[in-house]
Amino acid sequence: EAGVVQSPRYKIIEKKQPVAFWCNPISGHNTLYWYRQNLGQGPELLIRYENEEAVDDSQLPKDRFSAERLKGVDSTLKIQPAELGDSAVYLCASSARQDGELFFGEGSRLTVL
Amino acid sequence: QQQVKQSPQSLIVQKGGISIINCAYENTAFDYFPWYQQFPGKGPALLIAIRPDVSEKKEGRFTISFNKSAKQFSLHIMDSQPGDSATYFCAATPLGNTPLVFGKGTRLSVIA
Numbered sequence: 001e002a003g004v005v006q007s008p009r010y011k012i013i014e015k016k017q018p019v020a021f022w023c024n025p026i027s028g029h030n031t032l033y034w035y036r037q038n039l040g041q042g043p044e045l046l047i048r049y050e051n052e053e054a055v056d057d058s059q060l061p062k063d064r065f066s067a068e069r070l071k072g073v074d075s076t077l078k079i080q081p082a083e084l085g086d087s088a089v090y091l092c093a094s095s096a097r098q099d100g101e102l103f104f105g106e107g108s109r110l111t112v113l
Numbered sequence: 114q115q116q117v118k119q120s121p122q123s124l125i126v127q128k129g130g131i132s133i134i135n136c137a138y139e140n141t142a143f144d145y146f147p148w149y150q151q152f153p154g155k156g157p158a159l160l161i162a163i164r165p166d167v168s169e170k171k172e173g174r175f176t177i178s179f180n181k182s183a184k185q186f187s188l189h190i191m192d193s194q195p196g197d198s199a200t201y202f203c204a205a206t207p208l209g210n211t212p213l214v215f216g217k218g219t220r221l222s223v224i225a
Contacts, residue, residue, distance in 0.1 A: 004156070033212060042119075042202050042215030043157065056212060091156055101147075102213060104156030 002026070004105035006092050012111045018080035021108045025073070025094030032069060033102065034077050035091040043091055043104075049075065082112045116140055117205050119216030126223050132190040134219045136203035139184065143205040147213070148177065148188045151200045160201070161188070193223045 005024040013019050025032050030051050035043035046065065048056040051072035060067065064083070069075040079086055089107040118137045126132045136146075147162035163170045163177040163186065170177045176189040190197055200220050204213040 040218070042204075042217050044215070045212045048212050093156070101159050101162075102157075104158065106154065106156050 004092055004094055004103055006090075006105035006108050008108055009106065010109050010111075012113065013082055015084055015112050016081040018078065019082055019110060020076055020078045021090050021092075021110075023075045023077070023092030023105060025075075025092070026096075026103055029094035029096050029103070030072070031095045031097065031100070032075050033093040033095075034067060034075070035093060035104075037089045037091055037107070039088070046077070046090075079110075082110070084112050086110060087112045116143075116214045117203055117216040119203050119219060121219060122217070123220045124222070126190075126193045126221065128193065128195060128223055128225045130193050130223075132188075132193045132197065132221055132223070134188045134201055134203070134221070135185065136187065136205075136216050137183075137185045138205050140205070140207070141184070142207040145206050146177070146179065146186050147204050148175075149202045149204060149215070151202065151218075157202060190221075193221075195223045195225060197221060198223050 007022050032049040034046040037043045047060045047067050049069045052069050067077045089109045091107045093102040093104045095102050120135050144165050148160045149157035150160045151157040161172050161175045163179050165181050168179050174191045179186045200218045202218045203216040206213045
């Protein structure tokens, strides 16, 4: 069974440029999470989806970050415009149910110059 | 406000030794406590988890000890091996639909 797939694995951009990350969760997993992991830190939740509904986006900086999960399967996280402080690894995770085990993808490492 | 405090930040253990990582929490609503293991360039993966109805859970060389009154839990890795070298994160959440809150991580190095 395929795990959580994320792309791109690495992205280097100039500040003020836009960037997008894509995530395909494990088949059948209704709950999808986007976490941000700064260097030397633990993952911090950005947004959580139940199917196509964002049920927890309180930590998402909505002035520059947006996310969507249109058909309740794959998801896209966008940053526009990117700032230097956005350099981090963006992790996508999915679970079969709200209180189930989280399965993480390998992450998308963003470097903003 | 950090809801889960993890220590130490880094740990060096001899091969065959015991690795111990500690976490403390404040929120008494937390009732699910997993540990995640992360290798460089990979996402975190669930290692072992415990609920507060038991004080200890063991899976192979990995044991979680839980102290509800002290609001602390720890991970013990017995017979530590070089392949255990990774970053370990404790986490916690109230049972239900609240997502995990992670500690800052412990970088473990097991040397031969």
